[in-house]
Amino acid sequence: MNTVTRPRILVVGAGFAGVECVRRLERKLSPDEADVTLVTPFAYQLYLPLLPQVASGVLTPQSIAVSLRRSKRYRTRIIPGGAIGVDLKSKVCVIRTITDRILDEPYDYIVLAPGSITRTFDIPGLTDHAFGMKTLAEAAYIRDHVIAQLDLADASQDPAERASRLQFVVVGGGYAGTETAACLQRLTHAAVKRYPRLDPGLIKWHLIDIAPKLMPELGEKLGRSAQEILRRRGIEISLGVSIAKAGPEEVTFTDGRVIPTRTLIWTAGVVASPLIATLDAETVKGRLAVTAEMCLPGHDGVFALGDSAAVPDLAKGQEGAVCPPTAQHAMRQGRHVADNVIATLRGQAMRPYVHKDLGLVVDLGGRDAVSKPLGVELRGLPAQAVARGYHWSALRTNVAKTRVMTNWLLNAVAGDDFVRTGFQARKPAKLKDFEYTDAYLTPEQVRAHVAGTARLDR
Incomplete structure (x- = not known):
């Protein structure tokens, strides 16, 4: 009896x-057309743009x-873990589960959307003493x-310790850094x-960036408005x-301070x-070089998108332009790559990805915001309404x-709360402890592992 196996579609991230x-594949593919598998350490989608509001307690993590x-x-099968290597020739993805078990997952089509990690540099003490803002944890x-710094400063009898606990440094003048500094300062x-x-005069927030402008994508006027808002807050x-360099109790800036x-x-x-x-495979500034259809050249059935892929930005009409790593793209x-996977399955033609940027929104907390929807510059409450309206509408369920919405209304009426939840252990957890960048294999290790597993299976 001949057994007909369904094509296996593996989505990473x-x-x-x-x-x-995954949602598009489930809606448009019948159950007998293909098997869909998703690799992710967590069975949830994180709405990353609102992470600073979780850090400041305006929103709850869940x-x-x-x-x-x-x-x-x-109906998608979820493998709780992270992909640590892909053998394109053998069409096998190597996965490390959350229990550190190593699995080999074969596929017919693979969609690579593993996202990004925090960019760090070889700065003494950085990964040992800095916090990141990339995950819910x-x-x-x-x-x-x-909040613990306020508690400890209040209890301290040492003026030097009190002063150091009440100074906070945020590195990164992009959206994440600016919103993080703004929300936590509030x-x-x-x-x-x-x-x-x-x-209160001892509490000082520092926002620094090597770039000459804060959030340059906003333009000169809005960028300056954001700076004025933050400086007015102190x-x-x-x-x-x-x-x-960074140490446990002090940070040295490149200007000598x-x-x-x-x-x-660190953002x-x-x-x-x-x-x-x-x-x-070929990369563009670390991102996988793909076609406008989000295919990897020379490899059938391999698609890549999101932060880890240099998808050509056809809407800009500039040679070499790639889509920025934003949520709207x-x-x-x-959705577009799902349509192209389905088209490939059904022997139809794929379509190139084209999307014109809708604009930018920056929520600075309270009534403060700057937004640029469809090129229109907004400040204050109108900008805040656009920013929160955009984020609210983009939430999936x-x-x-x-x-x-309930969290926002409660915070507006009752104000902030200052309860420590107890997540903080006695051993500090810093940047190096949240992103497992040492878990990945080299291309040679991937090939050797897959070949070794194949020999054992024979």
Whole structure:
């Protein structure tokens, strides 16, 4: 009796791109057309743009972590782990599960959407003493840490210790860094009223970036407006400056200043997932070089998108232009690549990806925001309405929308709360502890592992 096996579609990553791809595949493919498998350490989609609001306590962590299993139609098999290597020739993905078991997952079609990791540099002490803002765990941890600094400063009898615990440094003048500094500064400004022994003047926030402008994508006027808002709140902004070295109780800037601090938050950009390096394929600034259809040239059935792929930006009409690593592109690329996978399965022609950028929104907390929807520059409450309206509409489920809206309304009426949740252990967890960048294999190790497993199976 002949057994006909269904094509195996493997999707790597449950970010905006991966989840949108899986949802589209489930809607448009009948169950007997293909088997769909998703590789992700967590069975939820994280709405990353709202992470600073989790760190500041405006939103609860579960409100922006949308379960992948809520849909009654969900039939995708989930492997709880991360892809650590791909053998394109053998069509095998090597996976490390959350229990550190190594699996070999064969595929017929693979969609690579592993996302990105925090970009770091060879700065002494950086990974040992800095916090990141890329995961839900990091956001919750930073909130605990910042409130703990207020508690410890209030209890301290040492003026030097008190001063160092009440200074905070954020590196990165992009959207993540700017929103993180803005939201957390509002938290400490509100919280210090509950600490009568603390001098509010001792709380200082520093936002630094090596670039000459804050969020240059916003343009000159809006970028300047954002700076004015932050400076009016008391945040010290230093441009053209980075970190020379980091220690447990102080940070040295490249301009020679030494800032006593116990809190260094690093948000200076992202790079493609280390998984891309295991493919031994052409890259563009670390991102996988793909066609406008999001296919990997020379390899049938291999698609890549999102932060880890250099997808040509045809809407710009400029040679060499690639899509920026933003949520609006990732979501649309996810749906588009699913259509191209289905077209390939059915022997139809694929379509190139084209999307014109809808604009930018920056939520600075409270009534402060700057937005540029469709090129229209907005500030204040209109910008805040656009920013929150965009984020709210982009949330995937009605449950998530309800939770976020409820959190926003509760925060507006009742204000912030300053409770430490207890996530912070006695052993500090820093940048190196949240992103497992040492878990990936080299291309040679991938090939050797797959070949060794194949010999054992024979």
